[in-house]
Amino acid sequence: MILFFLIVNKLGQTRLAQYYSEQFSQEHRIALENEVTRSCLARKETDCSFFEFRELKIIYRRYASLFFIAAVDDDENEMGIYELIHCLVEAYDKHFKNVCELDIMYNLDKAYMILDEMILNGVIVETNRANVLQNISKFDSFVK
């Protein structure tokens, strides 16, 4: 199961954080995010994308200035999550038309919404891109 999902930039600023487990209370999250990000930053490009951090398994992928980080329990297929991150990025890319960090900052609600279509309760629920993006744009028509 995925315990939390982060999008963090290389300065360590959290752009998106979604927690799926109640074991992380709000007050401890920032410190945890910082530590995890630092551990990711400390790794070399050639290093493998999976590592253990305390009791967590971290799977991360870097896209330009952004780190996409998933923390999972023992039960998860690392490569599956690694590819899921890419699947998510593809969905972002499709929706935002060539996604960049600012897109996610400006459209935080959409970034969350797309993630919510793919992962709920820490498990993968949908990876069919058409299904994922089916409703996202519909919301925009409600803002004038």
Place this chain on the structure above:
Amino acid sequence: MSVQSEPPNYISKKFANLLRRVGESHSKLEEDRLLKNEVEKLKNSLQKTNISKKQLNEYLIRSLFCGLLGHDVSFCFIHSANISQDENVFFKSIGYLVSSTLYDKNSEFMLLMVNTISKDLLSTNHLTLGLALTAITKLIPQDTISAVLPQVEKLLDHEEIFIRRKAISAMFTFLLKSPSIVSSLLPKFKKVLCDQDPSVMGASLPIFYELAKRDPVSQKELIPSFVSILKQIVEGKLSTQYDYHHIHAPWIQIKLLKILSILGKDDQKSSSEMYNIVFEALKKAEGAFSTGSRVAYAVNYECILTITKIYPEPTLLQSAASITRHFLTNQSKNLRYLGVKALTELVKVYPESAIQNQVTILELLEDSDDSLKQKAFQLLYRITTAANVSLVTTKMLHYLQIQTNTTYKSELAAQITQLAEKFAPDTEWFIKTINSVFEICGDLVKRETAHNLMKLIAEIGDDDDEDDDNENSESHLKKFAVDVYLNLLMSKASLPDILYQTIVWIVGEYSYLNEQYSTADILTAICELIENPLIQRETRNMGVTAMTKIVGQTKEYPEDVQEIVEKYSNSQDIELQQRCLELRALVENQDLLDDVLPPDSSCEDLEVDPDLSFLDTIVSAALKSGAKPYVPLENRLKLMGKTPPKEKALRFEAYQLSTPKLANSAITSKTGKSTSIYDTELLERPETFSTTQSADVSLGIKVTGKQKWGPSGYTGKAQTDNQEKPQNQYTPTLPETPQQPQQPQQSQQTEPQKTPNSKSKSKSKPKTKRMSKKEKEAAALVGGFVSSTKKNIVSKLGGNSPKTKRNEISTPKNEKKSLYSQENENLYQYESPKQNLYQYGNQNQNQNQNQNQNQNQNLYGNQKKDSFLIDLDLQLNTQTNQDSSKKQKPKSLYTANLMDSIEPQQQPSRSILDSTQNFLTPTIPTQEKTEQIGSDRHLRITFTKEQTEEEIVVTITVANTSSSTLQQVVVTLPPPDSLKKTTTTIPKASSMDHNQNPHFAQVLPQSSVSIIANLKIKKISRGKLFSSTFINGQVNYATESNANQYLAFKIPLDLADLTKPFEITTDLFAKHWATHNFEKTFSLMKVSNINSINQFTQLIINTLHVHLIQIIGSEAIMAAVIIGADSDSMIALIHAKFLQNPNSNSSVVSLTVRTKNRALTENFARFCQKFLKN
């Protein structure tokens, strides 16, 4: 990525600007300043009335932005709760987003949100429904599930696919939070599994995975469904929209494989249904390797994991091994990571794969990436055997030294100690290895490790005193240990506390073995240690006790020690103070010091006489001369008309300090249960402890400072020869398991000191003729593993029970059997008959071929099965069993009364003894041996013991050896607590006084009188052991010159006197075995004079009156019953086992006793342990 993103129209320029500035800020400080400003602004803005929704929306997004960066934005919570109730779906979505991201689970706004959610669930707008269902998965508190459940249930049938998908996800949330609430919905879930839309089906899989994890059996009926779904996916029946990088619906495949691996685990029938589809999935994904599809690797990796978890299939294992190899040799570190993990699982069921990849494993150990390295060490830990243990631990220790991650460091340290305890080739090596671990990361090591180490060293040489050769080498070992620790102490290096504690304990106990340093030097070093401000108080305390011991052994009491003692006698630390005061007091009384702290006796039993029987003589003499008998305080106060004081009065003794008690203050409780150094029981009951302490102080007997292991606490003898493990006689694999540990052991005994490299090389013989250096090293690392596990696997593939097998080679937790856990291990086995039963059942299903063979070998396996049936029948058998108690011997007047009163609390309804009574033979072996127990100038007292059906008859003969007539001879014979005197027979000419003490008017010169006392068991209490029971008697008499004299005597009585054989059949034994729940097992190594099970059995029969029921292989079963017992609670069932290691002289005997009475079990076990040790 493009940089020209334009903010959407609902984001103000201002906000866009802030985002830019924060993104470009160069320090955390600058970022924080910007954000703090922003938060203040937001707070003010949100307080304004008449903000437009659009503005509110932006404020909320800005708050979320700040919240994600760690700033408190709780002021926006109420607004987000409000806006989530808006009718506009967009604003609603923002409200839900902010709430679900920032609310804590205990937030007061949670109920508001639940209210909104339940309203939204009734909406006709699909987007609203979707938002509400998503919010449920993130927000719903457990106790409000029932409020929304019915509505969500309806939505499972919604026409819109994505609503159905989200509804089933919401159900999964409910299942996670409150499994019982959705249990009635299981049929519905199955319907969803068959949903036409793959997306909905896929979202339901987590539910089934969760259900399978909780109860695999309940989901087995769905195996065909899962298999067929997987088949359709693999064959590409789904829309291409679900494809990802050339693989059909990879994540759904992964989930299905995970479910199958749980359902197929240890179940050959279920597994066989999956073999084909798993193979297909594997091959299909393998086919996509060429495209560079990483998700294909993910699917393949999952296939490998599934193959290793389900019941093994050779073809699948080979395919899995070849793909693992592909992973391991790939350039990508991610793939190599997967490869190591896959191999770690694979070697459990397919050890050859370790050999195939040994060079790669070695490379990975050298990898620059810690992630890979750690996984490689994990793998190495798995494949460690006695053959490669030294090489592996050397590598591990090296890595431990450079490791910085504490979490991993402590894990690695634990692994090293586990390996050392399990596979240590010799004690010297073990001590060295554990010391290295202590030195590198002592603060991360569990305290038990140190405890075990001390115990091990203390027990060196305790086992076989008769073997001189051994004795020499073992005292050499002890000396080695002392030298090692003394050198460490003298080096004045800064060491972790745990190592200091080990050092001072060992030095305190055995410093006399060293020839290098003088006592004064050692004491000075300890003094310096005590003065070191950096050490823990516990270490300091242990230091003082160590000094006490050394002072006791050497009688030297140098000045610096005195100074320390003076200094800390006033310490605020009460324990330290006490220890110092004890030292001071003991120094003044050297004799007492020797008694309290005899050298090298930490392993000896401390016999505690709770009745203080050694005072009996003095007491009775005092009574005789007119002293008042002791009346307990309560009674005394009653007599005086006062009420006893309430318990909660003032306490005058010192309060216990909160820190744990130490090794050296362990006191053996009177039950003989050993209190180990870190005995938690003691720690948890500080009150008991402190009273004991204060009692000691007042008596002047210092018990602190010496640890005494009780015999039941240590499995002892086996520990120096650590490879030998008692076999589990319940498992059907009895014949093959012993060979496993023996092989490596032999190699160590013949060439213990060779370098690990060469040793291991000789063991593993890879096919290649010439190996490179690297290959050699790799072979050394990996080699031993396969040879030792191969057998298992072969038989496993041949259809052996998977359950027992897996226990043997997998799960590091179970494997944690250290050198010291033999006893526990056995205990565990006996205590879980159900589990064994289950295994037996499994076995029957799975291996019909081996059944006959197993029935012969597996004595208990059969009986377990029987006992299972008997359990059910037991209640029918309710006939009472009064007869045996009625047919007493002819009784005198008072014995009749006595008999009534001592009739044990019968439990007539549970009398399984009915049937077994018939087997009792009337002939009881009587033993008659005249022994002298006391004599003086006038008297000689002898006694004989004899058993009858119901009682033990003790005949005491008082012979007048003098030439004068003795007058007024009174024989006092009070039976111990556990026994009751039923009759006392004396010659007619004499009389009895009112105390039932036989009284003779006179005994003529050179004649003798005999008193026959019939004793019967009264009660068996814990801690009062027969094995240490005496009948303390006394003869008072007057000589012709009218001088009053007395002679005290003791009649030893042990358990053997009170038992008689209990003749039953094997079947009955099995029945009884199940109902006799109190069990004790112990094992001893190298018991002298025992070379076979027959000898072992004979020894037991000779010592204890037992009935030998059957000897089967290396096991024997016996039964005994307490004489005169008329309830079935007095039967003792004994199971003995003898294990001979054919490659060495070592052998293990183990004995299990089962009775219905904890005290009885303990008595038997202690008694047997005692005579076996002697």
